[in-house]
Amino acid sequence: MRGSSRSGLAVKPWRAGPPVGPRSSIGYSACQSEGAGPRAGGRRKREMRRGNMEEPAGERANLAGVRHIVLVLSGKGGVGKSTLSTELALALRSAGKRVGILDVDLCGPSIPRMLRVQDSAVHQCDSGWVPVFLGQDKAIALMSIGFLLERPDDAVVWRGPKKNALIKQFVTDVAWGDLDFLIVDTPPGTSDEHISTVEALRPHRLLGAVLVTTPQAVSVGDVRRELTFCRKAGLRILGIVENMSGFVCPHCSECTNIFSKGGGEELAKHAGVPFLGCVPLDPQLSQSLEEGKDFIQEFPKSSAFPALTHIAQQILDTSQRSS
Amino acid sequence: AEAAELRARLRAVRHTVLVLSGKGGVGKSTFSALLAHGLAADETKQVALLDIDICGPSIPKMMGLEGEQVSECSNILFYVEENLGVMSVGFLLSSPDDAVIWRGPKKNGLIKQFLRDVDWGEVDYLIVDTPPGTSDEHLSIVQYLSATHIDGAVIVTTPQEVSLQDVRKEINFCRKVKLPIIGVVENMSGFVCPKCKNESQIFPPTTGGAEKMCQNLSVSLLGKVPLDPQIGKSCDRGQSFLAEAPESPATLSYRKIIQKIQEYCEQHHLPEEKIM
Numbered sequence A: 001m002r003g004s005s006r007s008g009l010a011v012k013p014w015r016a017g018p019p020v021g022p023r024s025s026i027g028y029s030a031c032q033s034e035g036a037g038p039r040a041g042g043r044r045k046r047e048m049r050r051g052n053m054e055e056p057a058g059e060r061a062n063l064a065g066v067r068h069i070v071l072v073l074s075g076k077g078g079v080g081k082s083t084l085s086t087e088l089a090l091a092l093r094s095a096g097k098r099v100g101i102l103d104v105d106l107c108g109p110s111i112p113r114m115l116r117v118q119d120s121a122v123h124q125c126d127s128g129w130v131p132v133f134l135g136q137d138k139a140i141a142l143m144s145i146g147f148l149l150e151r152p153d154d155a156v157v158w159r160g161p162k163k164n165a166l167i168k169q170f171v172t173d174v175a176w177g178d179l180d181f182l183i184v185d186t187p188p189g190t191s192d193e194h195i196s197t198v199e200a201l202r203p204h205r206l207l208g209a210v211l212v213t214t215p216q217a218v219s220v221g222d223v224r225r226e227l228t229f230c231r232k233a234g235l236r237i238l239g240i241v242e243n244m245s246g247f248v249c250p251h252c253s254e255c256t257n258i259f260s261k262g263g264g265e266e267l268a269k270h271a272g273v274p275f276l277g278c279v280p281l282d283p284q285l286s287q288s289l290e291e292g293k294d295f296i297q298e299f300p301k302s303s304a305f306p307a308l309t310h311i312a313q314q315i316l317d318t319s320q321r322s323s
Numbered sequence B: 001a002e003a004a005e006l007r008a009r010l011r012a013v014r015h016t017v018l019v020l021s022g023k024g025g026v027g028k029s030t031f032s033a034l035l036a037h038g039l040a041a042d043e044t045k046q047v048a049l050l051d052i053d054i055c056g057p058s059i060p061k062m063m064g065l066e067g068e069q070v071s072e073c074s075n076i077l078f079y080v081e082e083n084l085g086v087m088s089v090g091f092l093l094s095s096p097d098d099a100v101i102w103r104g105p106k107k108n109g110l111i112k113q114f115l116r117d118v119d120w121g122e123v124d125y126l127i128v129d130t131p132p133g134t135s136d137e138h139l140s141i142v143q144y145l146s147a148t149h150i151d152g153a154v155i156v157t158t159p160q161e162v163s164l165q166d167v168r169k170e171i172n173f174c175r176k177v178k179l180p181i182i183g184v185v186e187n188m189s190g191f192v193c194p195k196c197k198n199e200s201q202i203f204p205p206t207t208g209g210a211e212k213m214c215q216n217l218s219v220s221l222l223g224k225v226p227l228d229p230q231i232g233k234s235c236d237r238g239q240s241f242l243a244e245a246p247e248s249p250a251t252l253s254y255r256k257i258i259q260k261i262q263e264y265c266e267q268h269h270l271p272e273e274k275i276m
Helices: A055-064 A081-094 A160-172 A192-201 A217-232 A263-271 A283-291 A305-322 B002-009 B028-040 B104-117 B136-145 B161-176 B209-217 B229-237 B249-267 B271-275
Strands: A066-073 A099-103 A123-125 A128-130 A132-134 A140-144 A179-185 A206-213 A237-242 A275-278 B013-020 B047-051 B078-081 B084-088 B123-129 B152-157 B181-186 B221-224
Touching (some): A055 A160, A066 A081, A066 A192, A066 A217, A066 A305, A081 A283, A160 A192, A206 A263, A217 A237, A217 A263, A237 A305, A263 A275, A275 A305, B013 B028, B028 B047, B028 B152, B152 B161, B209 B221, B221 B249
Parallel strands (some): A066 A179, A237 A275, B013 B152, B047 B084, B047 B123, B152 B181
């Protein structure tokens, strides 16, 4: 293990004070200041100490300014949850909203790279962690474990309890400020991360969940189980998105249903939930995500643009009806 | 004592291959299913496929076993062919809407139960399909299988950096737990339009794809598999894509990769086996 931390990414020394009771037991203790010596064996994350703060007030305060929380879920991996979370945030920003993204995929945090902020650092303030802000207007705020890793290739090999603890901290200890929307990107499945995230968010303004699937039966099969999870957790289902729905060849405009077609729409009908739309496979979208570009600003004529903006509009409409 | 019990149960398993990826949706289950079919094409070989993706068990559907159920006390594999048996949590669920909403410890318990209670019998190849990530299931399977012997891991990725950044973590995980890496498969590697035959990179290898990553990390690239709409269809119908589309470029890639895996396993016998 290298002796020095990621240089130039200062973690400001936390002010002295004993850690608050229960939180200190989840492994967040003395922080590392610049030029600190080798860390204790095995730990890969920067650690932070919270100052004295009344727990209940702290818990509510950081999300008090968030008007709507949207969870992006799927039973299935690789269907485009992070992509949709990112594009939804960019589309909502484009509509003049202040948006936060909370990336609780601890093993595979994709969002920092999709927004080209993977080399950013997380700092502290009196209320907790300051999220990473994008752009001059700072209209998008992002928190991800990706910012806490010493090296980007470090694997986060944690069992459930440790993941749950960090997720709880991400929900309660990030100083989001005033946001119109907080989008929560999740890993695939129905396990620790999902249970913990829903539990931690329950006291706050959860608008509901968007479920992402690809068209084929193998994906839809997993997303059906996610629907069950949502129902058991009492989560409102804002709708289903069918992603990677058809590919139009840029050379000859022939449409090929590489991952089949229609499964997401059928599932929505079968389950009695709204269908938010089909998003086609779009190499320009994939390229944008690779390069951390703003697809919504830069590629309004691309094939995925109408579907993505339509999904964002439906979320906006639902939020206005709920306000 | 527990380790001894597992060792006894898995004593007659000659080769074990884990199919991993840091990233979801890259084709682990698809690959696992086709690897199992490919190996079982040799009727003298006994193949078993274990699906430990507890939240999203895709294998029953892909192997045409959807709707099959097993009671808690059953310990018999479901046989797709005479020499190809399957076990998955999917068989414990009575409805396609049933969700397995378990925290880590309960998932670990089921994995141990699968290994300990299923009557594996004489198996030439045990393929283990895993969920994405580096968490409970992965730690547990490596821990429990350390009682026996794992030949190695096959890591599946797609070409784009968003996948590779997760896969590098998986490679680090393998190194950390001393799991040998047989090699990496780059899936969804290009799409040839059936009409105009032009190739599109739907998942672009902006940072050099799996090839560059393998070079940088000194792991073997087993092969690249292109996108083929027939793959998804075959999986949805529970049929072997290799049998349904034997001439597809994807099939040819799969077969080459499967052969490399077989060669790797045959070359890496345990010393005791060599003596025998």
